[in-house]
Amino acid sequence: MLWIACTAVVMIAGFYTLHPLFRESEGNLDIDLLAETELDRLLDRKNVIYQNLRDLEFEYKMGRLSDADFGQLEAGYKNEAAAVLERLDQLDAAENLDEAIEKEIAVRKAKLSGPGPKSRRDAPLCPSCGAEKISGKKFCADCGHRF
Amino acid sequence: MANFGNFCLLFALCLSGYALVAALVGASQRRHRIVRSAEHAVYAAAGSITLAFISLLYLLLANDFSTSHVANSSSRDLPFLYKVAAIWGAHDGSMLLWVFFTAVFCAVVIYQNRSRYRDMMPYVIAVLMLDLCFFLALNLFISNPFTQLVQVSSDGTMQAFVPADGRGLNPLLQYWAMVIHPPILYLGFIGFLVPFAFAIAALATKQLGDTWIRTTRRWTLLTWLLLGTGLLLGGKWAYVVLGWGGYWGWDPVENSSLMPWLVSTAFLHSVVVQERRGMLKIWNIVLVILTYLLGIFGTFITRSGVVSSVHAFADSKLGNFFILYMAFVLLGSLWLIVDRRAYLESDRRLDSILSRESAFLFNNLVFVIACFAVFWGTMFPVLSQWIRKTQITVGPPFFNNINIPVGLILLLLTGVGPLFAWRKTSFDSLKKAFFWPALFALVACVALVAGGMRSFYAITCLTLCLFVFSTIVEEFYKGAAIRVRSRGENFFVALKNLTLKNKRRYGGYIVHFAVVLIFVGLSGNAFNRESTQQLTTGQEMKIGDYSLKMAGFRQGQTSNYQFGQVTLDAYKNSQLVQVLRPEQRVFNSGERQTTTTVALYSTPKEDLYVVFAGMSDDGMICQIKAFVNPLVFWIWFGSAVMLLGAVICLWPDKTGGKAAVGSGRSGFVASEPR
Numbered sequence: 001m002l003w004i005a006c007t008a009v010v011m012i013a014g015f016y017t018l019h020p021l022f023r024e025s026e027g028n029l030d031i032d033l034l035a036e037t038e039l040d041r042l043l044d045r046k047n048v049i050y051q052n053l054r055d056l057e058f059e060y061k062m063g064r065l066s067d068a069d070f071g072q073l074e075a076g077y078k079n080e081a082a083a084v085l086e087r088l089d090q091l092d093a094a095e096n097l098d099e100a101i102e103k104e105i106a107v108r109k110a111k112l113s114g115p116g117p118k119s120r121r122d123a124p125l126c127p128s129c130g131a132e133k134i135s136g137k138k139f140c141a142d143c144g145h146r147f
Numbered sequence: 148m149a150n151f152g153n154f155c156l157l158f159a160l161c162l163s164g165y166a167l168v169a170a171l172v173g174a175s176q177r178r179h180r181i182v183r184s185a186e187h188a189v190y191a192a193a194g195s196i197t198l199a200f201i202s203l204l205y206l207l208l209a210n211d212f213s214t215s216h217v218a219n220s221s222s223r224d225l226p227f228l229y230k231v232a233a234i235w236g237a238h239d240g241s242m243l244l245w246v247f248f249t250a251v252f253c254a255v256v257i258y259q260n261r262s263r264y265r266d267m268m269p270y271v272i273a274v275l276m277l278d279l280c281f282f283l284a285l286n287l288f289i290s291n292p293f294t295q296l297v298q299v300s301s302d303g304t305m306q307a308f309v310p311a312d313g314r315g316l317n318p319l320l321q322y323w324a325m326v327i328h329p330p331i332l333y334l335g336f337i338g339f340l341v342p343f344a345f346a347i348a349a350l351a352t353k354q355l356g357d358t359w360i361r362t363t364r365r366w367t368l369l370t371w372l373l374l375g376t377g378l379l380l381g382g383k384w385a386y387v388v389l390g391w392g393g394y395w396g397w398d399p400v401e402n403s404s405l406m407p408w409l410v411s412t413a414f415l416h417s418v419v420v421q422e423r424r425g426m427l428k429i430w431n432i433v434l435v436i437l438t439y440l441l442g443i444f445g446t447f448i449t450r451s452g453v454v455s456s457v458h459a460f461a462d463s464k465l466g467n468f469f470i471l472y473m474a475f476v477l478l479g480s481l482w483l484i485v486d487r488r489a490y491l492e493s494d495r496r497l498d499s500i501l502s503r504e505s506a507f508l509f510n511n512l513v514f515v516i517a518c519f520a521v522f523w524g525t526m527f528p529v530l531s532q533w534i535r536k537t538q539i540t541v542g543p544p545f546f547n548n549i550n551i552p553v554g555l556i557l558l559l560l561t562g563v564g565p566l567f568a569w570r571k572t573s574f575d576s577l578k579k580a581f582f583w584p585a586l587f588a589l590v591a592c593v594a595l596v597a598g599g600m601r602s603f604y605a606i607t608c609l610t611l612c613l614f615v616f617s618t619i620v621e622e623f624y625k626g627a628a629i630r631v632r633s634r635g636e637n638f639f640v641a642l643k644n645l646t647l648k649n650k651r652r653y654g655g656y657i658v659h660f661a662v663v664l665i666f667v668g669l670s671g672n673a674f675n676r677e678s679t680q681q682l683t684t685g686q687e688m689k690i691g692d693y694s695l696k697m698a699g700f701r702q703g704q705t706s707n708y709q710f711g712q713v714t715l716d717a718y719k720n721s722q723l724v725q726v727l728r729p730e731q732r733v734f735n736s737g738e739r740q741t742t743t744t745v746a747l748y749s750t751p752k753e754d755l756y757v758v759f760a761g762m763s764d765d766g767m768i769c770q771i772k773a774f775v776n777p778l779v780f781w782i783w784f785g786s787a788v789m790l791l792g793a794v795i796c797l798w799p800d801k802t803g804g805k806a807a808v809g810s811g812r813s814g815f816v817a818s819e820p821r
Contacts (some may be wrong), residue, residue: 006154009198013162013191020183041356045425052423052569062625065568066575073570 042088049081149214152202153293155195156243159250160283162192167276174269182269186257189272192279193254200247203240203292207233213309216240216292222315224707224735229316232326235333236316238450239292244330245446246282248337253279256341256366264362270348278340281472289464290450315707318734318742322388328380332404335374336442339407341366342414343439346432350483355428355490360418365797367418371411372793378404379786390743390758392677392774394782397546402525403445406518410438413514420504423569426493429484430511436480441518443473448525499571506564513556520549555607558666561659562615565622584621588614605673612663612670619656619663626653650795657792664785671753671778679760679772682713691775693755694718695727700762700769708732710744713759713769717748724748729759729771751784753777 056077060070166188173181203216207230212218220236235241253275260268286292298308319325342363349359381401382394395401414434420427451466484491497505524541531539566580592610600606623642630641646653680688687696698714715727727746734740748755756774763769 002150002154005151006158009155009158009195013158013195017162017165017184017188017191020180020187023180023183044357048423056568058626058629059568061629062622064566064576064580064625066573066579069568069571069573069576073568076570 039088039091042084042091046081046084046088049077049084053077053081148202148205148209148211149293149295152199152206153287153291155199155202156246156283156287156291156293159192159195159199159246160280160287162188162195163250163276163279163283166192167273167280170269170272170276174273179265182265182272185269185272185276186261189250189257189276190254193250196247196250196283199293200234200243203234203243204231207231210313211309212311212313213295213307214292215294215296218296218310218313220313220316222313222707222735225313225316226707228326229321232320233316235329236320237292239286239290239294241329241333242282242286242290242450243292245333245337246279246286248330248333249275249279249282249340252337252341256344260362264358266352267345267348267354267359270351271344274344274347275340278344281468285465285468289468315734318708318732318740319388321734322384324380324384324387328377328384331373331380332377335370335372335377335404336407336445338366338370338373339411339435339438339442341370342435346435347480347483350432350480350487353487353490355432355487357422360421360431364418367411367415368793368797371408371415372790372797374404374408374411375789376786378408379783383783386779387745387747388742390745390760390772392675392756392758392772392776394779397524397543399525400445400449402521402546403441403448406521406525407438407441407445409514409518409521410434410441413511414438416507417511420507424504425495426497426504427508427511428491428493429488432484432491434511436476436484440473440476443469443476447473501567501572501574501577503564503567503569503572506560506567510557510560510564513553513560517550517553517557520553521546524549551604554666554669555604555611558608558611558615558662561662562611562618565656565659566618584614584617587617602673605670608666608670612667615659615663619660622656623653646795650798650800654792654795654798657795658789659792661785661789661792664781664788668778668780668782668785671776671781674777676775677772678774679770681763681768681770683768688771688773690755690773691753692719693724693773693775695757695771695773697769697771698726700766708734711759711762713771715746715757715771717755717757725755727755727757729757731759731761749780751778751780754779 053074056065056070056073059065065073166185169181169185169188173179173183173185205211206214206217207221208227210217210221210223212221216237216239217233220240221230221233225233233240235244253272256275257268257272260271264271296308296310297305299305342359345359345363349355378401381404385391385396386394411434414431417427417431417434421431447466447469451469497508499505524545528538528540531537562584566577566584568576572580588610591613592606595606595609600609623645626645627638627641630636630645631638634641636644646657676691678688678690682688682695682697684697684699687694689695694717696716696718698716700711700713702709702711704710710730710732712728712730715729716723717725717727725748727748729746730744732742732744734742743758743760746757754774754776756776758772758774760770760772
């Protein structure tokens with residue numbers, strides 16, 4: 001009985017652990033592609049500065065800050081925000097942001113999906129963005145295009 | 148069943164070892180399916196450990212005394228609830244509970260982040276599995292709950308031995324708070340593994356922005372809450388079961404739980420500075436590593452027998468393994484920090500000493516000093532033994548002399564910190580922010596002195612409590628008033644919306660309010676009174692405003708203990724307020740240990756705490772020990788408020804629960820005033 005139970009545990013857990021190794025789709029773990037970019041950091045920073053500004057205004061309305069402090073701190077945050085927005089603009093000018101994102105998505109799709117299973121390759125595609133069309137759906141799950 | 152449990156532990160060790168190696172290989176070769184296999188191995192290891200845990204539970208419930216753990220910590224007459232609690236009633240079983248919780252945490256973390264942070268997750272898995280492998284190996288090879296009892300027969304051969312009954316659970320552990328206290332405390336200790344794993348993964352992948360902090364924020368808060376709840380439940384247990392009239396004795400094991408809690412509280416504050424101002428990046432990493440190491444150190448203290456304590460398991464075989472593991476973690480982490488120091492530079496410098504970030508920094512330093520003082524006092528006996536070959540123990544006066552002033556400074560900072568603005572605050576703004584709270588506190592201080600209070604610490608503590616309380620009330624009032632003005636809401640609706648729409652900020656203030664309540668309770672210590680008298684039926688004793696009249700004595704027994712119970716009528720100003728029945732219990736199993744059960748009459752003003760301390764040989768005279776402990780009620784009430792505040796902080800936003808922890812382009816949902 002003990003041997004049966006132990007063998008069952010090993011078989012089930014072993015199969016469950018090892019079966020991802022033999023799946024058809026490999027999918028690369030491209031650290032550089034997945035890593036945080038300067039754009040991520042700038043967008044995060046922008047959000048935090050806006051949050052700080054909202055907070056500052058709230059505390060001013062609460063009567064906790066003198067007019068002089070409020071003016072000075074608000075100017076400081078706005079300068080910080082301006083610097084971040086300027087850098088975002090530079091990135092945008094160097095490479096159109098939307099295009100960059102589209103390109104990155106395309107690269108990711110190519111790298112991550114690899115040669116998919118047959119049934120997937122044969123599936124109908126969205127005429128607008130090329131994503132796989134899910135049968136029975138009236139809109140594309142990726143771009144929202146009406147089929 | 149014992150063999151099956153043993154096998155499951157061994158198999159889980161193989162799986163977690165595989166997960167560790169596979170995660171690192173997958174990351175270095177950038178092969179996603181190897182990492183996916185490592186993830187599956189973690190789930191499988193968690194399943195295998197769960198089977199081992201169920202096996203031990205089955206052995207306990209089935210009264211199978213063939214294993215040393217069941218024979219030493221359970222007995223046939225033990226009630227069902229305590230049979231379950233017997234899992235952690237002895238060293239080896241408690242280690243299995245630890246391993247079980249670790250495995251479940253690992254599985255949950257990996258499942259939660261299965262589609263996120265794919266660059267970091269292999270390293271997170273590796274760190275989690277390193278920890279799990281270490282504890283699993285100890286559980287299997289050093290402290291195994293499935294070890295079977297054997298007896299050596301006259302011809303020298305060993306045979307399996309099954310005693311007719313077990314030795315029973317330690318009577319001190321047979322109390323409701325003790326059933327939930329160790330599991331909650333363990334969850335608190337183990338949970339810090341998650342932020343630690345993410346911090347190490349962030350160092351390894353050089354992703355040292357705010358992602359790892361945002362990802363682990365809720366985990367850290369939840370773990371902090373669990374550890375704090377565990378500490379308070381331990382205090383409640385000590386108060387009600389040990390019968391010495393107090394709830395905190397600066398015992399090494401109590402201290403070992405307090406230390407990670409202090410450092411994690413510092414971390415919870417300092418992460419805000421990193422999020423808001425991009426500062427203290429190295430400091431935050433150091434705090435997370437320190438918190439994790441202190442959790443392991445606490446386990447080392449409890450399980451190694453290096454210091455003596457009423458709570459310790461005292462198994463000296465484990466000590467060296469813990470020291471090696473802690474040294475490995477410490478050196479590895481330090482090497483990573485030094486190697487990645489270029490990525491840990493702050494985005495900006497401190498603008499002014501009079502700023503919120505400066506208050507947070509000061510608060511952090513005070514927390515760390517408090518932690519170091521507790522560490523020093525706890526380890527002093529060991530250090531003195533090493534250096535002077537004489538063990539010198541430092542008692543509660545040492546801890547109180549340092550930690551009471553430190554605690555008061557922290558209480559002051561609880562009120563002062565939120566009054567500062569980020570970046571810098573002028574004296575004009577400070578005057579506006581401080582005027583009413585400071586005036587209120589000053590008036591209260593004068594009133595306390597005029598009312599006859601003379602204890603310096605008690606006056607300072609209560610004054611500061613009132614100061615902090617007024618800052619919190621002002622915060623809620625002014626915040627709600629803005630909503631009333633700008634949105635036309637009813638004041639109470641505005642108050643509710645203010646809290647629910649800014650959960651992190653206002654939940655934090657509720658936790659601060661709970662801290663105030665707990666400090667009010669602690670300040671009552673200065674006025675404790677104690678009296679011991681011998682009474683016979685009809686006699687009475689006086690303590691404070693109370694008189695206790697002995698109405699009778701009876702003996703009886705339950706399934707697992709015999710008891711003697713004194714009935715005392717408690718009068719206050721000649722009015723009967725409560726009938727108290729303190730007990731002494733002698734447990735049937737094991738060494739027939741005697742315990743006391745305290746009788747309490749608790750009001751917000753004070754606790755009347757009565758212990759049946761013993762009786763004369765002829766059974767006619769009972770020794771009664773009575774205490775009047777002012778304001779203790781507020782400690783337990785404050786604990787409940789703290790739970791409420793932390794739950795509010797943890798409650799996910801309807802729209803942004805997931806986005807708030809995402810990185811960069813996934814957006815960042817503001818949690819500030821709306």
